[in-house]
Amino acid sequence: MPCSHxxxxxxxxxxxxxxxxxxxxxxxINVKLYFAVQITRRIKDMMTRMNGMxxxxxxxxxxIVKFLLLI
Numbered sequence: 857m858p859c860s861h862x863x864x865x866x867x868x869x870x871x872x873x874x875x876x877x878x879x880x881x882x883x884x885i886n887v888k889l890y891f892a893v894q895i896t897r898r899i900k901d902m903m904t905r906m907n908g909m910x911x912x913x914x915x916x917x918x919x920i921v922k923f924l925l926l927i
């Protein structure tokens with residue numbers, strides 16, 4: 857996996873504190889991606905159920921994803 861290789865090279869270049877920070881950052885990014893995928897999946901399910909609300913749901917989905925990326 858290229859992601860784990862990147863983390864390993866990042867950790868080997870820095871001190872123990874850097875290692876911990878790098879690991880925490882990687883976990884945070886993975887959690888963000890996981891939640892973004894879950895939210896988009898839920899919204900797709902809702903869109904198939906309610907066609908009338910599609911536009912509103914797309915807007916809220918975009919807002920939620922942008923908010924998650926800012927955290």
